[in-house]
Amino acid sequence: MFRRLTFLSAGFVVAASIGSPASAYMVYVSNEKDNTVSVVDSTTKEVVRTIDVGQRPRGITISHDGKFIYLCASDDDTIEIIDTATYGIVGSLPSGPDPELFVLSPDGKTLYVANEDDNLVTVIDLESKKVRAEVPVGVEPEGMGISPDGKSMVNTSETTNMAHFIDTETNEITHNVLVDSRPRFAEFKPDNSEVWVSAEIGGTVSVIDNASREVKHKITFEIPGLRSEAIQPVGVRITADGTKAYVALGPANRVAVVNAKTYEVEKYVLVGQRVWQLAFTPDQKTIISTNGVSNDITFIDVATDEAIQSVTVGALPWGVVVSPN
């Protein structure tokens, strides 16, 4: 109840300041339970369209020109390509079974996919839509991050509990770094210096030095009144200037705001239930969380770290990506 009231009052503030609207972006949310993608206007914060997609949509990303959405339809064992002009499904990619998360290379040419059932990372050439390589990794590969310089990518394996560093030239593993239990997500710092890896059951985020490939710091979370078991870090996003990080804390229903230089947790933002994934708007003014159990997404103001508004989407929202333009 308290949370709703907070949102209402925050909503009035936004309404009052509509004079110089930020440019509108489209926010695409994959809804795991009802096989849809919700399209939300970032300015009006309204659902403008619901796209029917394949079964159990989870990982979602978008081409750098904003023309195509790539979507893991996990139970259909495929990656669907959605045309953002028509919202029609215009093709698919050979993902291998049960794709869950993936990452697009900085040059936009390659998609790296985690195949949980086969302990593989599948490397797909987007132009030819063919599999270029398969890299054997640990048990239950999930998190996928790629360095901004495109030279290395990191996959996390949820039961092996490692971050596997893969050289994108050779498609071979160069380093295996042990992290805490059930690593879910890997995010590079924009300057290539660090990789942040969340551990859902371990309850931590490991900061791995990208030069030495060793864990240099472990971020822990503590929320008064919450059992430590309920704090389960999943999605991680770091601002383009490398100063601040946001960590989605799952059933703790909060997003942690972390100082990316000192690693201190500065704030916990209450959003919705079971918060998993996060995405910035391209202007970096807003970050959006998917709150699975409450069927909504929350817009957080990056300047103030206040929750601005929650928007109801489909059933069990899982992943989120924002159009680049």
Added chain:
Amino acid sequence: MPTDKAAQAQPILEIKLGYLRAYAPQLALSVLDVPPRDEGVAGAKVAIGDNNTTGRFLGQEFKLEVSEVKPNADVIAAFNDMALKGARYILADISATQLLSVADFARDKGILIFNVGATDDRLREEDCRANIFHTAPTRTMLADGLAQYLIWKQWRRWVLVYGSHARDKQFADALRRAATRFGGEIVAEKEFTDTGTARRTDTGVVQIQRQMPVFTQEFPDHDVLLVADESEVFGTYVPFRTWIPRPVAGTSGLIPSAWHPASEQWGGTQIQNRFAKANGRRMLSKDMAAWTAARIIGEAATRTHSADPEVLAAFVRAEDFSIAAFRGQKLTFRKWNWQLRQPVYLGDGRSVVSTSPQEGFLHQFSELDTLGIDQPETRCVLK
């Protein structure tokens, strides 16, 4: 830093696990409930595969040897044989009596035992041992998980039908304890005596349909009929055949368990898929207990880069040890008796109805300690 090439260069560290099992073919009232031939062992094998995928990066190789004895038979020879072959970690799916017959010998040899089958509370209480870790839940944990749900539903008035064998009576005791603990009331009880009937006969259902209503006719009004029949003598025959229409729970109807073959929550789909692909059947509670035990050993070996039971045991016994096992939160051991804390699944045979602990059952240390005998009540003195 360990790299792929580095891992290939280092000598392979071998970690040998044994699986000691008391087995004889069992009948069940429904053919669907006949335990699979490889129950439990199949779970251990999947975990060995998982450990070896990880071990590939660290130069560790896990091996599993399975040995079977008859139920109630002497297990000492089989245990000795495994120890001689170098197994320092033994997953045990044997009776409480069998387990206790090898426990002290194992301790003297520096062998760690993981109990994956026996639900007897006494193994965690008066007969607890410092070298036995329990990944199987106890009867009191299962009964408490069920009772919390019935109380949450506000179905508070229960009648209890229990079998005439020792284990049936032990589960009945756990249900009575749960009633006292959570505010249920057992308004009447009745024993169903095993008079030695065949479990499957061609026209048996005709008689059962007439007998079971009569058997339950004299009960006072109640919300739920509880069944304690671990021996598979009558439990399956109770649902839909009672005198008055009431839900059935316990060893039939709504059944508490350590795992459910249909659970897809908390990443469960992944282990279920992996298990089904390897074994051609769904994963059962004992498979999960064995998987968890072998994964605990794997996790300890991964983190310590060791195969030494003393090193691994110290790691598992450490204050901050936890294991991820698809149960929605980290699982830890109760330090006072080495019982693995875990949620209890409540299933109807087709699907998961709920998992306990239920909302609102609070605890000062861990809500999982609302299930089963808690530290202040324990009679365990580890030795």
